[in-house]
Amino acid sequence: MTTRSTELLRVVHHRPGVTRADAARLLGVGTGAATELVTKLSRANLLVQAPATPSGARGRPTTVLLPHPEGPLVLAVAIYHEAWRIDVVELGGTTTASRTGRHATTDWVAVRTAVAAAIDELRTRYGPRARAIGISVPGTVSRTFRLDASGLHWHDVDLTELWPTADVFVAGNDATLAATAESSRGAAAGASLALHVRVEGGLGGAMVENGRPVIGARGAAGEFGHMPFGDPAIRCPCGAHGCWSSVVDGGALARLLGDRPPRDPITYARRVIATARAALPATAAAAASGPGPAAGDAEAALAAVQVVGAALGRGIAGLVNGLDADLVTVGGLGADLLATVPDAIHAAYHDGLMTIHRDAPPPVLPATLGDDDGPVAGAAEEAWSALFPRLA
The missing domain is CATH 3.30.420.40 (ATPase, nucleotide binding domain)
Incomplete structure (x- = not known):
C-alpha cells in the first residue's frame, strides 16, 4: 500500500463520514488523485462511498467515505x-x-x-x-x-x-x-502534551505527546503510582516504599477507615466513595429522608475520601511541575474522586504547583471515556x- 493510501485510511478512521473533497484537502492532493485512491481502496474492500446528507446547496452532490462492510x-x-x-x-x-x-x-x-x-x-x-x-x-x-x-x-x-x-x-x-484513547477521541484531543492519570487497583498513567504515548526504554514509562509521593512506612507490592498509589487506592481508604485490606479494592473504593457522597451538602438532606448509610458512616467515609483526594491532587501537581503538561485527564476511580471531592483535589493541586504554573494552571478534567x-x-x-x- 502506498503512503497516501495509508494516510487516507487514517483520515477515515479518525473522521468516518468525511467527504471525499475534505479528505483530499487533508491529504494535500487533488480531486483526481483522491478519486484514484478511493477507487483503489474500495476495490480492496477497505472503503465505500455513500451519498452525503443533502445540504440544500447547489452544485454536484458530494460523497462521504465509510468503512467497507466486509473490511478488516x-x-x-x-x-x-x-x-x-x-x-x-x-x-x-x-x-x-x-x-x-x-x-x-x-x-x-x-x-x-x-x-x-x-x-x-x-x-x-x-x-x-x-x-x-x-x-x-x-x-x-x-x-x-x-x-x-x-x-x-x-x-x-x-x-x-x-x-x-x-x-x-x-x-x-x-x-x-x-x-492514548483520551488524546485521540476524548478530553485531551488536540493537546500537544497531555497527562493522563488512572486510578483503579493502583495508579498509572501516561504522558502523551502529539498523540503518541511515551513508553520508555523498557515499556515502563507512566508508572506514576510508583513515584515516592506516598507514605514511606508503607511497602508496595512492587517492592518499593512510599509509592503514590498506596495512598490513593482502595487499600488507602480501608486503612483510613480502620477496615481490613479489601479483597476487591476497586469495588470497595466505589462503595466508600458512594457512601461519602451521602455526607455532601447537596445530598445530605436527601440521604437523611431515605434509606442510606448512617450519618456517622457517611461523614467518616467523606473524611477518608478527602484525604485520598488531597493525595491525588498533590501528586498531579508534582507531575505538572516536572513535565509541563497542557492539561491533565483523570480516569477510573480518579474521576469518581474528582466528582466527589473536587475542592480537596484542586486545593492540594494548586498548593503543590510551582509559581510559574499558578496563574494559568493546566486544567484537571475527568476522562471522557468511561472506566472500562x-x-x-x-x-x-x-x-x-x-x-x-x-x-x-
Missing part, C-alpha cells in the same frame, strides 16, 4: 483487576461485537483460558476479517509482550499466548492505552495503527 477488523482486549472485555472494532472505531466476563481469581492461567476461548470464538465468527489484536493489561508490558502486574501477582506472563498466531499483535499498560471504555479503546487504536501499513 481488530480485536481489542482489556483485562481489568476484576473483569475482562473484548471488542471487535471496525475502521472508524465502531464496535460491532463485544464479549465480557469476570474473574473471581487472580490465577493467570484461569484468566488466560477464559479470554483465549472468547478470542477463538470471535476469530471463528469473523474469519479472515479479524486481522490484528490489541491488549490492555493492568501492569507493565515489555517490548517482547511479557507482563508484570505486581498488584495481581502476575509476573513474566507471556501475553502472546492469547493469540499465538496473530500477524499483528500489540499490547500495553491499561493507563497508557486509556491515555478507555483501555479497550486505546487497545483498538494501537491495533489499528499497527495494521494500517500492512493493509493491501
Whole structure:
C-alpha cells in the first residue's frame, strides 16, 4: 500500500463520514488523485462511498467515505483487576461485537483460558476479517509482550499466548492505552502534551505527546503510582516504599477507615466513595429522608475520601511541575474522586504547583471515556495503527 493510501485510511478512521473533497484537502492532493485512491481502496474492500446528507446547496452532490462492510477488523482486549472485555472494532472505531466476563481469581492461567476461548470464538465468527489484536493489561508490558502486574501477582506472563498466531499483535499498560484513547477521541484531543492519570487497583498513567504515548526504554514509562509521593512506612507490592498509589487506592481508604485490606479494592473504593457522597451538602438532606448509610458512616467515609483526594491532587501537581503538561485527564476511580471531592483535589493541586504554573494552571478534567471504555479503546487504536501499513 502506498503512503497516501495509508494516510487516507487514517483520515477515515479518525473522521468516518468525511467527504471525499475534505479528505483530499487533508491529504494535500487533488480531486483526481483522491478519486484514484478511493477507487483503489474500495476495490480492496477497505472503503465505500455513500451519498452525503443533502445540504440544500447547489452544485454536484458530494460523497462521504465509510468503512467497507466486509473490511478488516481488530480485536481489542482489556483485562481489568476484576473483569475482562473484548471488542471487535471496525475502521472508524465502531464496535460491532463485544464479549465480557469476570474473574473471581487472580490465577493467570484461569484468566488466560477464559479470554483465549472468547478470542477463538470471535476469530471463528469473523474469519479472515479479524486481522490484528490489541491488549490492555493492568501492569507493565515489555517490548517482547511479557507482563508484570505486581498488584495481581502476575509476573513474566507471556501475553502472546492469547493469540499465538496473530500477524499483528500489540499490547500495553491499561493507563497508557486509556491515555492514548483520551488524546485521540476524548478530553485531551488536540493537546500537544497531555497527562493522563488512572486510578483503579493502583495508579498509572501516561504522558502523551502529539498523540503518541511515551513508553520508555523498557515499556515502563507512566508508572506514576510508583513515584515516592506516598507514605514511606508503607511497602508496595512492587517492592518499593512510599509509592503514590498506596495512598490513593482502595487499600488507602480501608486503612483510613480502620477496615481490613479489601479483597476487591476497586469495588470497595466505589462503595466508600458512594457512601461519602451521602455526607455532601447537596445530598445530605436527601440521604437523611431515605434509606442510606448512617450519618456517622457517611461523614467518616467523606473524611477518608478527602484525604485520598488531597493525595491525588498533590501528586498531579508534582507531575505538572516536572513535565509541563497542557492539561491533565483523570480516569477510573480518579474521576469518581474528582466528582466527589473536587475542592480537596484542586486545593492540594494548586498548593503543590510551582509559581510559574499558578496563574494559568493546566486544567484537571475527568476522562471522557468511561472506566472500562478507555483501555479497550486505546487497545483498538494501537491495533489499528499497527495494521494500517500492512493493509493491501
